[in-house]
Amino acid sequence: MTDIIVIGAGVAGMTAALNALRNGKTVLILEQETLGGQISFSPRVENFPTITQITGMELADRLYEQVTALGAEVELEKVERIEQQGNVFNVISEDDKSFTARSVIIATGVKSRRFTIPGEEELEGKGISYCALCDGAFYKGQEVALIGDGNTALQYAILLSSYCPKVYVCTLFDKFFGDKALVKVLETKENIEVVHNISAIRFEGESELTGVTFKRQDNSEFTLNVKACFVAIGQVPKNEAFKNIVDLDNEGYIISNETCATRTLGVFAAGDCRTKDVRQLTTAASDGAVAGYAASQYIDQNF
Ligand SMILES: Cc1cc2nc3c(=O)[nH]c(=O)nc-3n(C[C@H](O)[C@H](O)[C@H](O)COP(=O)(O)OP(=O)(O)OC[C@H]3O[C@@H](n4cnc5c(N)ncnc54)[C@H](O)[C@@H]3O)c2cc1C
Numbered sequence: 001m002t003d004i005i006v007i008g009a010g011v012a013g014m015t016a017a018l019n020a021l022r023n024g025k026t027v028l029i030l031e032q033e034t035l036g037g038q039i040s041f042s043p044r045v046e047n048f049p050t051i052t053q054i055t056g057m058e059l060a061d062r063l064y065e066q067v068t069a070l071g072a073e074v075e076l077e078k079v080e081r082i083e084q085q086g087n088v089f090n091v092i093s094e095d096d097k098s099f100t101a102r103s104v105i106i107a108t109g110v111k112s113r114r115f116t117i118p119g120e121e122e123l124e125g126k127g128i129s130y131c132a133l134c135d136g137a138f139y140k141g142q143e144v145a146l147i148g149d150g151n152t153a154l155q156y157a158i159l160l161s162s163y164c165p166k167v168y169v170c171t172l173f174d175k176f177f178g179d180k181a182l183v184k185v186l187e188t189k190e191n192i193e194v195v196h197n198i199s200a201i202r203f204e205g206e207s208e209l210t211g212v213t214f215k216r217q218d219n220s221e222f223t224l225n226v227k228a229c230f231v232a233i234g235q236v237p238k239n240e241a242f243k244n245i246v247d248l249d250n251e252g253y254i255i256s257n258e259t260c261a262t263r264t265l266g267v268f269a270a271g272d273c274r275t276k277d278v279r280q281l282t283t284a285a286s287d288g289a290v291a292g293y294a295a296s297q298y299i300d301q302n303f
Pocket of ligand 1: 007008009010011012013030031032033034035036037038039041042044045046047077078079080107108109110111125129130131134135238270271272273279280281282284
């Protein structure tokens with residue numbers, strides 16, 4: 001029996017583990033894929049307090065070293081479900097392994113929605129970015145493309161237009177689906193060129209992005225020659241497996257309170273996987289700290 005099982009070894013999950021370990025609890029982290037989570041795919045992080053610049057991989061490695069040195073156990077397992085049995089939880093993996101804990105912290109993050117078109121997987125982080133807030137400044141002074149039609153896309157376009165000489169905003173339909181106020185701001189930006197009714201069909205380039213090829217409604221194709229393309233076509237939380245135990249909002253994010261507690265006593269949610277406004281490293285770490293502490297307190301009070 002472990003005190004706390006953390007599902008997901010991203011920044012939120014590992015920070016939760018860090019705090020729980022420092023509160024004297026035993027912790028098992030179950031990770032399906034990438035130790036470090038999303039940030040491992042970022043070539044350059046410049047907004048983490050006290051670190052001027054670091055690669056996402058190095059940041060993840062440092063955190064991993066920190067939590068394992070404190071005694072966290074880590075297993076590569078994809079969690080399929082959580083079952084409550086009295087006042088403990090059985091966490092069951094894809095391989096049908098069962099792990100028991102007094103408390104569970106879900107920190108499964110999100111995945112940016114992908115197109116799944118040629119070149120996308122190969123060029124992610126090499127010109128294709130899903131976070132203009134994080135990566136936009138790297139393309140200061142360059143022409144860039146942005147694909148998307150919602151609030152995130154509008155905000156990214158406005159941000160990019162403040163330091164890029166030209167921003168092509170590419171949408172599938174003939175309008176935006178974000179706030180009207182944002183659309184109005186976007187329309188005032190002379191260096192934004194909106195191209196409606198096109199769909200991306202291919203990212204060009206070998207080791208770096210060199211362009212994006214689109215199809216018009218009449219099936220003709222054209223390529224925008226840009227070194228950066230920001231994709232903001234939505235994010236996908238990965239919480240379906242847990243809806244027997246936590247409430248999800250209408251987008252699939254876990255509903256939790258200020259202490260990261262969910263509707264089930266003893267189950268907490270931290271990081272990008274939960275309902276919140278800002279999904280970044282610092283807020284993931286903040287949630288992790290809160291959830292790790294709250295889970296530790298829950299155990300102290302109930303066992
Ligand atoms: C390319 C890129 C660049 C970015 N750059 C920045 C930046 O510069 N600055 C910044 O502040 N933010 C940046 N972000 C955002 C930042 O990475 C995230 O907000 C943050 O890492 C979220 O951490 P998390 O732990 O909540 O989730 P994640 O990092 O998504 O971690 C969740 C982990 O849970 C695992 N998992 C999911 N489901 C299961 C399951 N069923 N069983 C087991 N494991 C599971 C996943 O494999 C993953 O490892 C960037 C994001 C990307 C994609």
